[in-house]
Amino acid sequence: MVMGSLKGRDLLSMADLTAEELQELLRLAAQLKSGALSLRCEKILGLLFYKASTRTRVSFTSAMYRLGGQVLDLNPNVTQVSRGEPLEDTARVLDRYIDILAIRTFDQHDLEKFAEYTEIPIINALSDREHPCQVLADLQTIQESFNTLEGITLTYAGDGSNNMAHSLLLGCALAGMNVRIASPVEYQPLESIVQQAKAIAGDRSEVAITTDAIAAVQGSQVVYTDVWASMGQESSAQSRIPIFQPYQVNEQLMAHADKTAIVLHCLPAHRGEEITNGVIEGSQSRVWDQAENRMHAQQALIASLLGVK
Incomplete structure (x- = not known):
């Protein structure tokens, strides 16, 4: 029903x-x-x-x-x-x-x-x-992977000011998940969204914003990224690359995550920029299940x- x-x-x-x-x-x-x-x-x-x-x-x-x-x-x-x-x-x-x-x-x-x-x-x-519809699919994919959402930790690395970071903050808080956004200080989420997510999470889960991608992925079961320049931001795409390079989801970053961690990307992906080819095509990737969902x-x-x- x-x-x-x-x-x-x-x-x-x-x-x-x-x-x-x-x-x-x-x-x-x-x-x-x-x-x-x-x-x-x-x-x-x-x-x-x-x-x-x-x-x-x-x-x-x-x-x-x-x-x-x-x-x-x-x-x-x-x-x-x-x-x-x-x-x-x-x-x-x-x-x-x-x-x-x-x-x-x-x-x-x-x-x-x-x-x-x-x-x-x-x-x-x-x-x-x-981008709430994407997050519904993301949460479905995480639940399929771990048989639960509550207590799972998701780290998003990249442009924290974009629509994905905002909806992930709210969606993870609703689901009882810990959510961490790792982004440069000038590209962090809207403070109003962060406060809204913290209010939803209450004492059930963690909402954290940081500039340190390595610290953020420690113990994370889900590592998420998105393009560094969204639609309408193409003119600044090249200038953003050195700013976001420390937030690339690559093999070195994934080594700091939980050994069971999965990788998500809402697509389209710029391989070699926000994510390496080896990671998106690797055994930890759930990107294609995520797209189907x-x-x-x-x-x-x-x-x-x-x-x-």
């Missing part, structure tokens, strides 16, 4: 979930992946993507088709959005046509505006502030927001 508490709601941030709702989503994703549960719906998912995408676009599309629904690609370049139609006007029209909308955009405020002017569920498929986690999320039974 799909939980009813998420029906009709939006997912703009990992913090929109409770710890119990997160666990229920992960249980549902696992059931859907294993084939223990099959859900069907005849609904329409809209994809409004202002940013290029491979995994997000294909995983959302596959997830909806597997549920028996339909997908509309609302490419901004071939709709009135690209000609300056106000977001609130677009939102109110789409609200009459489709059943659920996933948006991949730059500004978190755009998602909030869509949510304000629609009754249908709005999903954050990525913004500059957060985008589809299963999003299938669970869509079904839950639509109230599919």
Whole structure:
């Protein structure tokens, strides 16, 4: 039975979930992946993507088709959005046509505006502030590897100011995991997100921010990284390399992690920059399971927001 508490709601941030709702989503994703549960719906998912995408676009599309629904690609370049139609006007029209909308955009405020002017569920498929759907898949992958989330320590090494670091802070705190962000001092997470994660974690788990990657990975069961320059930051990509080099996930860094540690990367990867080829292709890598789980986690999320039974 799909939980009813998420029906009709939006997912703009990992913090929109409770710890119990997160666990229920992960249980549902696992059931859907294993084939223990099959859900069907005849609904329409809209994809409004202002940013290029491979995994997000294909995983959302596959997830909806597997549920028996339909997908509309609302490419901004071939709709009135690209000609300056106000977001609130677009939102109110789409609200009459489709059943659920996933948006991949730059500004978190755009998602909030869509949510304000629609009754249908709005999903954050990525913004500059957060990437909650990726973290759902990440947590599913970690749970598959260790049969638990509670007490597991995840270290993220790299750009702590990006959307992945923010959503990992919140998601790990919700899951009862210890989370450490290792990044240069000028690229650390938003303090508001850090404080929010600490409030969620309470006394259950650790939330730590540091500039020392080696110290951060000590005893970690999960080592996570992402590109050093996200979409829209290409002009600074080369200048960032020497700044982030001490945070590269390589064989030397992994030697300091727990012997059972796994490696995650949300992709696409720049091999030889934030991660070495040997690590991403090595026995500790769970990157391809992680990518597959985008589809299963999003299938669970869509079904839950639509109230599919």
